[in-house]
Amino acid sequence: MRIYNLVLALLLVVIMAGAVSAAAPIISGSTVTIATDQTEKTVAFTATDSDGNAMTYSVVSVDNTSIANCEIPNAAEKNLKVTRGTDTIKGTTATTTCVVQAKDTVDNLVGTATFTITVAPQSMLSIDQVHLTVAGSSKSVDNGDQIDAKLGDTLELKVKLLNDYSGDADLGQNVKIKNVDVTVDVQDWTDGDTQSYDSSNTVTINPDSSQTLTIPIDDVPLDVSDGTHTVKITAQGKDGSTGYKYTATWSFDININKQNQDIRLSRISVDPISVSCDRNVVLNVGLLNAGNDDSSQIVVEATNTKLGISMQDYNINLASGDSASKQYNLQVPDNAAAGTYTILVTSYFNSNKYDNDVVSDTGSVILTVQTCEQTTTPTTPTTPTTPTTPVTPVVIVNTTTTPTTPTTPTAPTAPAQTTMLGISENALIIGLVVLNVLLLIAIIVVIAKLLSR
Numbered sequence: 428m429r430i431y432n433l434v435l436a437l438l439l440v441v442i443m444a445g446a447v448s449a450a451a452p453i454i455s456g457s458t459v460t461i462a463t464d465q466t467e468k469t470v471a472f473t474a475t476d477s478d479g480n481a482m483t484y485s486v487v488s489v490d491n492t493s494i495a496n497c498e499i500p501n502a503a504e505k506n507l508k509v510t511r512g513t514d515t516i517k518g519t520t521a522t523t524t525c526v527v528q529a530k531d532t533v534d535n536l537v538g539t540a541t542f543t544i545t546v547a548p549q550s551m552l553s554i555d556q557v558h559l560t561v562a563g564s565s566k567s568v569d570n571g572d573q574i575d576a577k578l579g580d581t582l583e584l585k586v587k588l589l590n591d592y593s594g595d596a597d598l599g600q601n602v603k604i605k606n607v608d609v610t611v612d613v614q615d616w617t618d619g620d621t622q623s624y625d626s627s628n629t630v631t632i633n634p635d636s637s638q639t640l641t642i643p644i645d646d647v648p649l650d651v652s653d654g655t656h657t658v659k660i661t662a663q664g665k666d667g668s669t670g671y672k673y674t675a676t677w678s679f680d681i682n683i684n685k686q687n688q689d690i691r692l693s694r695i696s697v698d699p700i701s702v703s704c705d706r707n708v709v710l711n712v713g714l715l716n717a718g719n720d721d722s723s724q725i726v727v728e729a730t731n732t733k734l735g736i737s738m739q740d741y742n743i744n745l746a747s748g749d750s751a752s753k754q755y756n757l758q759v760p761d762n763a764a765a766g767t768y769t770i771l772v773t774s775y776f777n778s779n780k781y782d783n784d785v786v787s788d789t790g791s792v793i794l795t796v797q798t799c800e801q802t803t804t805p806t807t808p809t810t811p812t813t814p815t816t817p818v819t820p821v822v823i824v825n826t827t828t829t830p831t832t833p834t835t836p837t838a839p840t841a842p843a844q845t846t847m848l849g850i851s852e853n854a855l856i857i858g859l860v861v862l863n864v865l866l867l868i869a870i871i872v873v874i875a876k877l878l879s880r
Contacts, residue, residue, distance in 0.1 A: 456472075456540040456541050456542055456543075457470060457472075457542060457543075458542070458543045458544075458545060459507075459509050459542055459543070459544050459545065460545045460546075460547055461495060461509060461544065461545070461546050461547070466510065467508060467509060467510040468508075468509050469500075469506050469507070469508050469509070470506065470507045470508075470509065470542065471504075471505060471506050471507075472505055472506075472507060472527065472540060473505065474505055474529045474538070478531075478533065478534070480531050480532055480533040480534065481532045481533075482502075482529050482530060482531055482532065483502060483529070483530045483532060484499045484502045484505065484527060484528065484529050484530075485499060485527075485528050485530075486498060486499060486507075486525055486526065486527055486528075487526050487527075487528045487539070488524075488526045489523065489524070489525055489526070490523040490524050494521045494522070494523045494544065494546045495509050495510065495523050495525075495544040495546055496509070496510045497509055497510075497525030497527075497542070497544070498510075499527065507525060507527055507542060509525065509542075509544050520545055520546065520547045521545070521546050522543055522544060522545045522546075523543075523544045523546075524541050524542065524543055524544065525541070525542045525544055526539055526540070526541050526542075527539065527540050527541075527542065550591075550673040550674060550675055551590060551591045551592050551602070551604065551666065551673055552588060552589070552590065552591070552604050552607065552632070552662060552663075552664045552673035552674070552675050553588070553589045553591055553675050554586060554587070554588060554589075554660065554662055554675045554676070554677045555587045555588065555589045555637060556586075556587040557569075557584065557585070557586055557587070557660065557677055557679070558584070558585040558587075559574055559582065559583070559584055559679075560581070560582065560583040560584075560585075561574065561575075561576050561580050561581075561582060562576075562577070562580040562581055563581070568679050569679070570677050570678065570679065571678065571679060572679040572680070573655065573679065573680040573681075573682050574679060574680070574681050574682065575681075575682050575684065576647050576681050576682070576683060577647065577683070577684075578647050578648070578649050578651065578683070578685065578689070578691065578717050579646055579647055579649060579691065580646060580647045581646050582643075582644040582645070582646065582647065582681075583641065583642070583643050583644065584611060584641070584642040584643075584644060584658075584660070585639055585640070585641050585642075586609050586626075586639065586640050586642065586660060586662065586677070587637055587638075587639045588607055588609075588630075588632060588637060588638050588639070588640065588662055588664075588675070589632070589636075589637050590602075590603070590604045590632040590633060590634050590635065590636055590637070591635075592604075592634040592635065593634060593635050601634060602634055602666065602667055602668045603631055603632065603633055603634070603667035604631070604632045604664040604665065604666060604667060604673060605631045605664060605665045605667050606629045606631070606664060606665050607629055607630050607631065607632055607638065607640075607662060607663065607664035608625065608626050608628075608629045608630075608640070608662070608663060608664075609625070609626040609640045609642055609660060609661070609662050610623060610624070610625050610626075610660075610661045610663075611623070611624045611625075611642050611644065611658060611659070611660050611661075612624075612658070612659045612661070613644065613656055613657075613658050613681070614656050614657045614658075614659075615651075615652055615656050616645075616648065616651060616656060617645070617648055617651075618650075619652065622645065624642050624643070624644050624645075625642070626640040626641070626642050627641075628640070631667075632664065647681075647683065649691050649693055649715050649717045650715065650717065650748060650750075651683055652683070653683055653684065653685045653719070654682070654683060655680040655681065655682050655683075656680065656681045656682075656683065657678060657679075657680050658678060658679055658680065658681055659676065659677075659678045660676065660677040660678065661674065661675075661676050662674070662675045662676075662677075663675075685717065685718060685719055686717075686718050686719070687718050687719045687720045688718045688720050688722070688776040688777075688780075688787070689716070689717045689718035689776070689787060689788075690714060690715070690716055690717070690718070690722065690725055690745070690774040690775065690776050690787040690788060691714070691715045691716075691717045691774070691787070691788045692712065692713065692714065692715075692772060692774050692788045692789070692790040693713035693714065693715045693750065694711065694712065694713030694752075695710075695711070695712055695713070695772050695790045695791065695792045696710075696711045696792060697709065697710055697711070697757075697770065697792050697794050698711065700793070700794065700795060701794075701795040701796075701797060702759055702794070702795070702796055702797065703796075703797040703798065703799045703800070704799035704800075704801070706758060706759035706760070706761065706763070706796075707756065707757075707758060707759075708756070708757040708758075708759060708794060709754055709755070709756060709757070710729055710738075710754070710755040710756075710757055710770065710772075710792070711752065711753070711754055712727055712729075712752070712753045712754075712755070712772060713750065713751075713752055713753075714727065714743065714745060714750060714751045714752075714753065714774065715745075715749075715750045716745040716746060716747050716748060716749050716750070717748075718747060718776070719747055720747060720776075721745070721746045721747050722743075722744070722745055722776055722777055723742065723743075723744040724741070724742055724743075724776075724777035724778045724779075725742075725743035725744070725745055725774065725775065725776065725777065726739060726740065726741050726743070726774070726775040726777070726778055726780070726781040727739070727740045727743065727753060727772065727773070727774055727775075728740075728772070728773045728774075728775070728781070729755060729757070729770055729771070729772050729773075730770070730771050730773075731768050731769065731770045731771065731794075733763075733768060734759055734760065734763055734768055734770075734794075734796075735760055736757055736770060738755055738757065739781075740753065740755065741778060742778070757770075759794070759796060761799075763796050764796070765796055765797050765798045766795075766796060767793055767794070767795050767796075768793070768794050768795075768796060769791050769792070769793055769794075770791060770792050770793075770794055771789065771790075771791050772789065772790050772791060772792070773786055773788070773789050774786075774787045774788045774789075775787055
């Protein structure tokens with residue numbers, strides 16, 4: 428009998444314990460987040476009573492932070508209403524707790540649940556639209572889209588940004604978002620690394636307004652890997668009221684489908700770019716095997732019919748992904764007229780493609796031809812000499828001579844004969860002596876006549 432009573436007592440304890448557990452309410456706790464653009468949020472929870480008794484609910488304690496307020500607006504609906512507090516959030520998140528109590532009115536069993544309330548400054552900066560221009564064609568890009576592009580295509584992004592504050596005083600009236608810029612990261616883009624691009628300027632966006640920023644991206648690299656490349660757009664700006672730094676993101680993929688046979692001209696130039704008399708020109712060509720296949724029969728051709736240029740280079744060997752630099756000597760004809768000439772350069776994957784005019788890539792370069800003007804080195808003019816004054820011959824008439832000391836006679840030389848108007852010097856002296864004598868006689872005659880009077 429004692430054993431029976433003991434077993435019966437234990438069974439009653441188990442039954443009573445089960446009844447107590449079943450009567451206790453079960454309330455699910457959770458984390459609630461209220462953004463800065465929200466005034467309140469309602470959270471539903473569950474509470475059960477296996478006996479079906481009515482239950483009452485209340486908020487029994489709240490952290491005294493003034494970040495958020497909690498209340499039970501309607502016990503029958505089992506909802507917790509969380510209202511944003513009055514404290515200003517200075518760019519950081521803040522948390523508080525709400526403890527909800529449920530009570531069984533019959534058995535007075537009480538259950539509680541704690542709700543963590545987080546007031547977080549939701550980004551008031553958002554990306555509204557993205558437009559991508561590929562090789563001159565613009566298209567709208569949604570978040571998560573995939574866009575096809577080819578090697579060498581030009582790319583440009585336009586990002587439309589919004590200030591999500593409205594004119595409502597409680598939600599940020601007149602709050603500007605300042606210093607807004609955009610960064611674009613393209614994965615596995617240049618040399619296998621992520622390449623970053625920035626907007627060239629920053630903007631300020633007024634409430635309920637938008638601004639568009641343009642971000643140029645490098646052309647699709649010729650050596651980029653096949654497949655998809657994720658483009659991540661990050662916009663950032665500073666809240667003009669709280670100083671909080673907002674961030675908005677957007678992403679999409681650029682899909683690159685490489686051809687199997689694709690030879691690209693990565694560089695074309697001439698040296699010099701202008702010729703005149705010396706008409707030797709060096710053509711520089713950069714080659715890249717951008718395809719998936721190797722080739723040992725690549726052909727490069729350069730032509731200009733007006734200059735008579737027709738050059739082909741055969742059997743160039745390039746494995747997939749490899750590059751090479753080539754130089755070719757070109758001769759411009761001497762009779763080529765002055766002007767500008769376009770030299771067309773074409774690449775072919777192999778000689779068979781060349782024979783069938785299947786072009787892989789084309790490019791061109793401008794060469795300027797100038798008129799050859801021959802010039803001679805001017806000689807230095809000689810300084811004219813001052814003309815000498817001609818010496819007038821002077822004839823000295825003298826009847827007396829000064830004796831000189833006789834010198835040892837030398838071999839006789841012919842007397843020098845000075846002539847004037849074909850008359851010898853001796854004849855001239857004799858004539859002058861005769862003239863002097865006649866003049867003296869005339870003077871004497873005149874004097875005699877005067878004395879006879």
